[in-house]
Amino acid sequence: MKLNGSEIIVECLKEQNVDTIFGYPGGAILNVYDALYKHSDEITHILTSHEQGASHAADGYARATGKVGVCFATSGPGATNLVTGIATAYMDSIPVVAITCNVTVPLLGKDSFQEIDIAGVTMPITKHNFIVKDVTKLADVIRAAFRIAKEGRPGPVLIDVTKDVTAAECDYIKETPKAIERQTDTIKEEDVERAVEMIKASKRPYVFVGGGVIASDASDELARFVKKIDAPVADSLMGKGAFDGTDPHYTGMLGMHGTKTSNFGVSECDLLIAIGARFSDRVTGNANKFAKNAKILHFDIDAAEINKNIHSDASVVGDALEILKRVNAKLEQQDRHEWLEHIHDYEKQYPMAYRKDCLNGPLIMEKIYELTKGEAIISTDVGQHQMWAAQHYKYKKPRTLLTSGGLGTMGYGLGAAIGAKVGCKDKTVINIAGDGCFRMNMNEVATATRYNIPVIEIIFNNHVLGMVRQWQDLFYGKRYSATVLDDCVDFVKVSEGMGAKGYRVQTIEEFEAALKDAMALNIPCVIDCLIDREDKVFPMVSPGAAISEAFDRKDLDRMNSEK
Known part of the structure; x- marks a missing residue:
């Protein structure tokens, strides 16, 4: 059937089972909002107070549901107001599709009213972006954007559509989205074997969990892995909830404001198993002093993260769920109760203390x-x-x-x-x-x-x-x-x-x-x-210090008294 570009956008969103859009209308995107009006019983639109709020809402929707979040904005300042939200999603690998509209093709590059090269602006902070100047390519671009946002390491994708494309007509044929395949072709058997041997040989392993475990829906498999190797678990800020925070193996967050238990334990371990984590500076503290007693085993979907911030002794590249499944299949139940008891002693020695006599x-x-x-x-x-x-x-x-x-x-x-x-x-x-x-x-x-x-x-x-x-x-x-x-x-x-x-x-x-x-x-x-x-x-780690130098209020009072 023949539809205009705005109707194609809405139909493609319906193909992707989009039920909610967060956005703010304006002149360049008016045609799209007019088409959306006719489908208000199928797609809910939330008019935010500011475009930045729309991008954050799409991000929060994606993080909470595991689906792709969608936001709309018009050209110029509408598009640039999305930038902080797009960058937020990019840094945390969140699948968001942002659709903006621009001036007509003849007005591009002429400093037209509310014209901005939003594709150029967002190039460093998107997983991919598109500018659509031909209505016959619009449907394929939208489908590609959703696929790119979800596959591999997730991230935001921006589609900028010129206003004349939103009005132009072409044939539209509905398509059913293809299932996103997990990234397994990079998982090498020899890498898995080496990982298993390192785990078996370890006396004091520690598991460090990042947001990649959540992105790959690998929490259940992670729990099986932890129980099998009988090791303590720390997480990054992005990894919160990937492993049950009430489990006895869990020791708290790692890094600048991590628990002393996690910071001291990782500093003493002989094998640090990082899963879906990027070794942020807020986690590592002084990178030259990070986990100096340990070999590093890194599981991550993004090969670019291997050896980027911390050198790894071994790694497996691929989807975290698939890696954990393959490693678990090769592991027998292990017992490291002495190591865990040592870590639990740290928990007793360094509880998370705070005042209870006032609101805080x-x-x-x-x-x-x-x-x-x-x-x-x-x-x-x-x-x-x-x-x-x-x-x-x-x-x-x-x-x-x-x-x-x-x-x-x-x-x-x-x-x-x-x-x-x-x-x-x-x-x-x-x-x-x-x-x-x-x-x-x-x-x-x-x-x-x-x-x-x-x-x-x-x-x-x-x-x-x-x-x-x-x-x-x-x-x-x-x-x-x-x-x-x-x-x-x-x-x-x-x-x-x-x-x-x-x-x-x-x-x-x-x-x-x-x-x-x-x-x-x-x-x-x-x-x-x-x-x-x-x-x-x-606790806190001073800038430039090792995480093993974490200090708390008692330490600070003691240091001040010694001055």
């Missing part, structure tokens, strides 16, 4: 865990609150922590929470924000109330840019340059002005009552939690 981040996160029974989806912005959310909420399942790990995007969480709630309507979805982050995209509260998307926004309000101030306090002589937020902004009034229910709390008892009420109301709610600006995230 760790106490709030533990109360959230208690009231949600650990079954909520938690999204975060970036900063101290993000680290407290990672440290003090036990993530038992994958896709339950949504956070900007690679780019560190302040303002990410609320949009992501909206996307997650739209995709997982039966889940309690809570965003953890700092007051600095909330200021960046608080306008998305209006999106939540417009559609009655019952997300709960919890603000850790210390009236400072907490993590930056923490660094200024510890490493910059307490020179608090541009990090104090003492002003007259009332987050409760602002939130209520956008239609949400607002709470302000100063004690854990008030917080518990507010959260219970918010969960029962099932409407958009904002809880403003007043906490002490002197609170810090511990």
Whole structure:
């Protein structure tokens, strides 16, 4: 049948079983929105308050559901407003398809109104991007974009369509998407054999889990692997929930704000098995001192990650689920109770301690865990609150922590929470924000109330840019340059002005009552939690130090007393 480009876009989205789009219309993309209007019973469109909110919502939808997230924007500033969200998805390997429209082909390259080379702008931060100037190629490009976003190491894809293409007509033939095959051709039998031999020979193995395990849906196979080799497990921020955070083998996050148990244990292990992790600088600390007693065995789908940041003694390249299946099939049950007991001694010696006599981040996160029974989806912005959310909420399942790990995007969480709630309507979805982050995209509260998307926004309000101030306090002589937020902004009034229910709390008892009420109301709610600006995230590894040099509050007090 003959359709115009806008109708082809909608039909191709239906082919891909897209049920939700997050976006913001404008002149160049008007034809597409007109076509979308006719299919509003099949595809829900969420009008965000800002295009950045749309890209974060698509990202959060993708992380929470495992599907491809989709966002729309018009040309010029509409397209450029997506850039931070696209980069966020790129750094964390999240499958998102962003569709923008541009000026007509004759106006390209002439500095036309709201013209921008968005394909050029996003080239470094997309897995692939397209500009479509011929309507006969449009359907194939959209199908390719979804395939590219999902296959191998996932990532965002941008499609820029000129406005004349959205109006031009051509024949459209519906196609059923082909199943995405897991990447197995790179898994070599000799690599698997070598991995198995290294594991068998190890006396003190440690498993380090990253976001690749979640992307490949390999959590169950990972659990079997860990039980077979009887080893402790640490994770990255992106790997939270890939392995059950309540399992006795789990020792907490690794790296700058990881547990002392994980940092010390990895520093002592003789074999570090990294699965779907990229050895970020936030994980390794001083790379020259990282896991110096260990051989490194690296499983990853992206060959470019092997030896990029940390040298590997052996590796297997391919889909994490398929690698683990093949390794598990060759392993017999092992017993390393002495090594595990040694690690458990570290857990007893170095518990995650914090004050319980006042409202603070760790106490709030533990109360959230208690009231949600650990079954909520938690999204975060970036900063101290993000680290407290990672440290003090036990993530038992994958896709339950949504956070900007690679780019560190302040303002990410609320949009992501909206996307997650739209995709997982039966889940309690809570965003953890700092007051600095909330200021960046608080306008998305209006999106939540417009559609009655019952997300709960919890603000850790210390009236400072907490993590930056923490660094200024510890490493910059307490020179608090541009990090104090003492002003007259009332987050409760602002939130209520956008239609949400607002709470302000100063004690854990008030917080518990507010959260219970918010969960029962099932409407958009904002809880403003007043906490002490002197609170810090511990443990911590100083920049340039080894992770074995992690210090906590007691260590800091001792070091200060010795000066």
